[in-house]
Amino acid sequence: MAKRLLDFRDRTAIAGVGYTPFSKDSGVSTLTLACRAILAALDDAGLTADDVDGLATHRVGDSAAPSLVGPALGIDDPAWHLDQFGGGSVSHAVVAQAALAVAAGVAETVVCYRAINARSEFRMGRAAGTSPELQYQTPYGYFAPPQQYAMFARAHMVKYGTKPEHFGQVAVTQRANAAKNPRALMRTPITMDDYLSSRWIAEPFRLLDCCLETDGACALVITTAERAAGLRRTPVLISGAAWGGGMSFLSTDDPTVSAAATLAPRLYGQAGVGPGDIDVAQIYDCFTYSVLVQLEDYGFCAKGEAGPYVASGATALDGELPVNTHGGFLSEGYVHGVNHIAEAVSQLRGDAGDRQVPGAEVALSTAQPGYILPATSALILRRG
Incomplete structure (x- = not known):
């Protein structure tokens, strides 16, 4: 392929x-x-x-x-x-x-x-008629993305022992990045206590697990x-570009695996790189959990280890893999994927200001990982 x-x-x-x-x-x-x-x-x-x-x-x-x-x-x-x-x-x-x-x-x-x-x-809601599964979900009040993603996040918690604090670390780290981004909607730093005290949206998601409608x-x-x-x-330069991926969790009966796992080998093969070559990653963060599952499925850590990986500080600006350096959809704003690509460009051009990752040469930017719709897409970019 x-x-x-x-x-x-x-x-x-x-x-x-x-x-x-x-x-x-x-x-x-x-x-x-x-x-x-x-x-x-x-x-x-x-x-x-x-x-x-x-x-x-x-x-x-x-x-x-x-x-x-x-x-x-x-x-x-x-x-x-x-x-x-x-x-x-x-x-x-x-x-x-x-x-x-x-x-x-x-x-x-x-x-x-x-x-x-x-x-x-x-x-939300304008495209409801194009998704046939909604006729079976809506009578049970199950149709909004926070509800859908919450089910996958809970499965990850049950299978791997992922903790609320692991989700919280994603939110806290990205808010720290947003504090350095004058474009970001939410720039006030938050603590883990702030995260844990934010109101419930759809368990296990709290308010600070959810992206900003913008x-x-x-x-x-x-x-x-x-x-x-x-x-x-x-x-x-656009070194790799792939889309598709299928709904891998349907074929594996494992809801903790996203379509990104199917797409990743094709993407890396096209670009001629591997996870270890990525200097900075802009990972689709409609919810905190989507960052965790993609860290695993794009090969940055083993399955089930994304929680401890982010808790270690690996995804901070000074970590081994800075993630969502602009604050992501959780704190900068949600422009449905394209602002992730733009931030990757800024990092590779070296003009990201206080949030610049020194020496960034290769970046990964990803789309929604294929849970709600049976597809995903991603790019690998390189400084020219």
């Missing part, structure tokens, strides 16, 4: 990143958010909308489609576009597909974006590695 895309390695690059402010009430439409983030990313790369011939996004009825964003920016006839249905599971696949389009010569400069008014408007947008400029080398910023 890994041989299919080996020639794709390092042929494309992320040349620019852009954000809007993250807030609880943006006061503008998702179309406006998308355009602002795209223009910021283009400016970061030293480009303009006239240079763009491709647009890509993912959404679940809660954003602005390329067919709207293009005309709003004066991009009337893009050579390629992608309007991917789906949530966090496909966030990194969108970038991967844009990179494939660039590598194939279908487009030269593609902007990937995600715009969302998840806090001031609403995100208004905001983030965008990335994808172009060829050769072109990126001549632009304004240090290029970040």
Whole structure:
């Protein structure tokens, strides 16, 4: 499987990143958010909308489609576009597909974006009719992501002795990172006592186990590695990109294994690296548990050992594998996956300020690990 895309390695690059402010009430439409983030990313790369011939996004009825964003920016006839249905599971696949389009010569400069008014408007529920399993879950009041993830987290606790304090360490560590991030919504440091005293959402999850519903947008400029080398910023090469993964826990009868375990060998094989080569990781943290299970399934520690691993300080900024250096979705804000990729870019460019990981050369960024929807996606990026 890994041989299919080996020639794709390092042929494309992320040349620019852009954000809007993250807030609880943006006061503008998702179309406006998308355009602002795209223009910021283009400016970061030293480009303009006239240079763009491709647009890509993912959404679940809660954003602005390329067919709207293009005309709003004066991009009337893009050579390629992608309007991917789906949530966090496909966030990194969108970038991967844009990179494939660039590598194939279908487009030269593609902007990937995600715009969302998840806090001031609403995100959940619009896509309910497309998920057939919900008809069996909803009568029992079991349909929200915290409820679903709580079941997997509890299974991990039962099987491996994972403790609430292990979940709490993820929240505390990421808040410490967010305190160094001027973009983060939540910057006040928290203690383990703060975590343990936060209110219940869906046991074993407390409030501080859950990501922040956020208004905001983030965008990335994808172009060829050769072109990126001549632009304004240090290029970040896309060394590996994989999506799919299946629902491995259904086939193994083990709910403590996510689809990331199936995807990881293909991703590492494509990039020509292994877990030991990763300097910094941005791991999808819709909930604290998703960080733990992915640390295991991407091979950074053995199965069942993620709790003690984070408790050891391994994922702190000065640890062996700094994780979610911007604070993650738990503390920076939740832009459905794309802000993780943007943070990985900042780390590899060396412009992350007080939260910079010294000498970061290779980064992993991951999507929702495939629990709620039967797919996941991930990228391995390298400093150009």
